[in-house]
Amino acid sequence: MKEIFERRSIRKYKNQEVEAEKIKKLLEAAVAAPSAGNEQPWHFIVIKDKKRLNQLAEIHPYAKMLKEAPLAIAVCADLNKQKYDGFWVQDCSAATQNILLEAVSLDLGAVWIGCHPAEDREKAISEYLEAPENVKTLSLISVGYPAEEKGKVDRLSDEIIHQEKW
Ligand SMILES: Cc1cc2nc3c(=O)[nH]c(=O)nc-3n(C[C@H](O)[C@H](O)[C@H](O)COP(=O)(O)O)c2cc1C
Numbered sequence: 001m002k003e004i005f006e007r008r009s010i011r012k013y014k015n016q017e018v019e020a021e022k023i024k025k026l027l028e029a030a031v032a033a034p035s036a037g038n039e040q041p042w043h044f045i046v047i048k049d050k051k052r053l054n055q056l057a058e059i060h061p062y063a064k065m066l067k068e069a070p071l072a073i074a075v076c077a078d079l080n081k082q083k084y085d086g087f088w089v090q091d092c093s094a095a096t097q098n099i100l101l102e103a104v105s106l107d108l109g110a111v112w113i114g115c116h117p118a119e120d121r122e123k124a125i126s127e128y129l130e131a132p133e134n135v136k137t138l139s140l141i142s143v144g145y146p147a148e149e150k151g152k153v154d155r156l157s158d159e160i161i162h163q164e165k166w
Contacts, residue, residue, distance in 0.1 A: 045074040078135050
């Protein structure tokens with residue numbers, strides 16, 4: 001469980017490719033996530049092409065780190081695979097978090113780049129990725145070998161803990 005506590009958003013990367021075996025492990029971790037009614041609506045787009053990473057960094061307002069990242073993974077959902085309306089968001093969020101944690105265990109650094117529910121952003125990214133009409137992009141994940149170190153954070157405080165009722 002140490003990965004949970006070591007994970008931070010890493011936005012600076014070494015000029016070093018992520019190996020194919022590691023990319024496979026990230027994707028295996030993603031699909032190990034739970035999903036509503038086991039609907040598994042997710043699709044993943046692996047992006048390594050520098051030009052495409054640069055273009056995504058231009059389209060998304062908070063994704064400049066993609067300009068130096070060797071890899072991005074788009075976590076998308078096929079809405080036609082839904083059994084329970086709208087739960088694709090949680091399904092794909094769980095998959096996204098799994099990728100972030102697996103990245104830590106593989107000595108990689110990563111950051112969640114939110115797309116849905118920012119409508120314009122989601123639409124622009126999905127269009128650029130040539131996703132079909134029935135597909136939405138929940139997140140992009142920027143991944144690489146870390147070139148920055150961040151310490152652990154302790155965010156637990158009594159203020160946010162309630163016993164029995166609010
Ligand atoms: C739903 C979601 C969307 C996010 N979108 C972005 C983003 O667009 N760009 C970015 O640089 N970081 C993004 N982040 C990362 C957060 O900024 C980061 O998790 C937060 O500042 C806490 O820092 P930590 O991840 O290092 O603990 C996002 C995180 C989440 C969960």
